[in-house]
Amino acid sequence: MTQQPYMNYELSEEMQSLVYWSSIYSAADNDIDSIRAAYDAMCRHYTLPRDGSVHIEDKTVTGATHSVNVRLYSPLVEAPAAGWPCILFIHGGGWMLGNLDSHEFITRYLCRDLNVAVLSVDYRLIPEHHFPAAYEDCETVYHWLRAHGTDWNINPAKVVLAGDSAGGNLAAALAVQLQHTGKQACGLALIYPCLGSSFDTPSCQQHAHAPLLTLEEMHYYLKEYAPNASDWKDTRLAPLRAEDFSGMPRSFVAVAEYDPLCDDGRIFVEKLKQANITAEFYLGKGLLHGSLRLVRDCPVVQDLYQHMLSSLKQMFK
Numbered sequence: 138m139t140q141q142p143y144m145n146y147e148l149s150e151e152m153q154s155l156v157y158w159s160s161i162y163s164a165a166d167n168d169i170d171s172i173r174a175a176y177d178a179m180c181r182h183y184t185l186p187r188d189g190s191v192h193i194e195d196k197t198v199t200g201a202t203h204s205v206n207v208r209l210y211s212p213l214v215e216a217p218a219a220g221w222p223c224i225l226f227i228h229g230g231g232w233m234l235g236n237l238d239s240h241e242f243i244t245r246y247l248c249r250d251l252n253v254a255v256l257s258v259d260y261r262l263i264p265e266h267h268f269p270a271a272y273e274d275c276e277t278v279y280h281w282l283r284a285h286g287t288d289w290n291i292n293p294a295k296v297v298l299a300g301d302s303a304g305g306n307l308a309a310a311l312a313v314q315l316q317h318t319g320k321q322a323c324g325l326a327l328i329y330p331c332l333g334s335s336f337d338t339p340s341c342q343q344h345a346h347a348p349l350l351t352l353e354e355m356h357y358y359l360k361e362y363a364p365n366a367s368d369w370k371d372t373r374l375a376p377l378r379a380e381d382f383s384g385m386p387r388s389f390v391a392v393a394e395y396d397p398l399c400d401d402g403r404i405f406v407e408k409l410k411q412a413n414i415t416a417e418f419y420l421g422k423g424l425l426h427g428s429l430r431l432v433r434d435c436p437v438v439q440d441l442y443q444h445m446l447s448s449l450k451q452m453f454k
Contacts, residue, residue, distance in 0.1 A: 146348065146395055151435035152425050156348045158182060159427070169264060173234055180239040183430040191248045195237065196289070200277040206259040207278060208237040209289060210248035220292035221254035222453040225279060225322075229302025229427075231358035232271050233263045240301070242430055247299075250446055253453065254291050256282070260307070268363040272373045275307045276314070283320055297324035297452050298386075301429055302398075303358070305330025309376040309405065316384030324452025325388040326445055329426050330405070331398050333377040334359060334369040338400035345397060350426035352397045377405060382412035389417045389448035391441050393424035419444050 148156065162179035164171040187193065191210050198205045211221060226244050228235040237259045248255045260274035279296070286293040300308035305327035315321045336352060345352035363374055372379045388409055392402035402418065409416035421428065421441050431438045 147423070148348070148395075148425075149423055149435070149437075151431050151438075152348075152395075152423065152428065154434075155425060155428055155431060159349055169233075176230065176234040177236070177239065180235075180242070180430075184238070184242045185433075187245070191245055193245070198278050198281045200274070200281070205274045205278055206237065208244070208257045208259075210244055210255040210257075211290065212248065212252050212254075214252075216290040217292070219294075220287050220290045222251075222295035222297075223254040223256055223282065223286065223291045224248075224251075224297045224299050224326075224449070225275075225282065225308075226255055226257045227260070227275055227298070227300035227304035227307045228257060229300065229304045229328075230262075231354075232268075232303045232306075232362040233358060235262075235304075240304075243301075243432065246432070247446075247449075251449055251453075253449075254289075256291070263361045267361075268365075268368055269371075269373050271303075271362070272307055272310055275311055279311060279315075279322070280320070294323070295453055296322050297326060297449060298322045299326040299328075299449075300330070301328035302426065303331060303362075306332060306374075306376070310373045312385055312388075313372050313376040313379045313382075316381060321384060322386050324449065325386050326449060326452075327388070327390045327402060327405075328429050328441075328445075329391065329393045329396055329398055329421075330402055331355065331359075332375065332401040332405050334363075334375040336397070338404070340399035340401075341397045344395055344399065347395045347397060348425055350396060350398070355397055377401065377408070379408075382408050382414060385409055385412065385414045387415045387448075387452050389419070389445055389452075391419035391421060391445060393421045393426050393428055395424065396426040398426065417444070417448050 164175040228240040261270040298308040390402040392399045406416045406418040
């Protein structure tokens with residue numbers, strides 16, 4: 138462990154590497170196109186070439202007002218009679234960045250390692266589209282899957298919601314809204330999610346200046362996503378504000394230790410357990426926000442991933 142000038146954080150070599158490459162791929166200016174181009178380049182850095190281990194197809198879900206682009210990953214073997222169990226994966230990126238390519242470093246491997254379908258969602262981004270556009274796109278895709286999943290060899294009764302960071306926010310928000318509808322997902326898997334809007338937790342103060350995600354940056358993303366402060370109490374934006382968790386699905390929540398959002402996941406799991414929902418909490422010791430990209434290179438992230446795989450297997454039973 139080597140001392141770094143980040144508020145006395147001791148970062149492993151893997152985390153130092155993540156900080157380094159994130160700085161290499163930083164945007165030249167504050168133009169949204171520049172920011173997205175830099176993020177996309179960083180994503181490519183962490184994504185191995187496709188190796189033909191799973192079938193990949195881009196598709197479109199038609200909603201009431203517009204269509205949502207999605208990418209379907211499915212095993213190469215014949216689907217079960219009822220269709221594949223499916224992970225509906227929602228990518229992170231501050232509701233501002235990311236696309237169908239940005240998280241292929243994880244979606245392909247979830248498909249391969251679990252032998253299930255994975256459907257990633259290309260939801261509308263800010264600043265072009267504010268809250269609740271991103272949420273509504275994810276909701277549209279989920280309800281389409283419930284109604285028409287068999288068209289794509291997906292079992293509508295076995296859909297798990299999953300996402301990282303802002304994608305974890307959207308997945309959790311959707312699960313909260315699905316309570317007591319009879320259409321709840323069979324599981325929920327979140328990686329360092331943003332779940333509240335008050336940012337008054339101990340981790341927000343302790344890790345306000347953490348590498349890769351500061352409290353100031355998190356405030357910026359939220360204000361861009363929901364410019365109207367009255368929306369900050371909406372559980373579609375801040376699922377931690379829900380008063381009822383009794384209809385939530387079995388859940389897995391992993392957080393990064395050096396992350397302002399660390400306590401969001403911890404408090405969320407506490408609320409799930411208080412409602413007698415089976416929930417597993419994983420604290421990634423020494424990890425930074427965004428470290429899931431090191432799933433092949435960092436032993437702690439690999440351990441997190443293996444715990445997530447085990448939990449997902451239980452959700453699909």
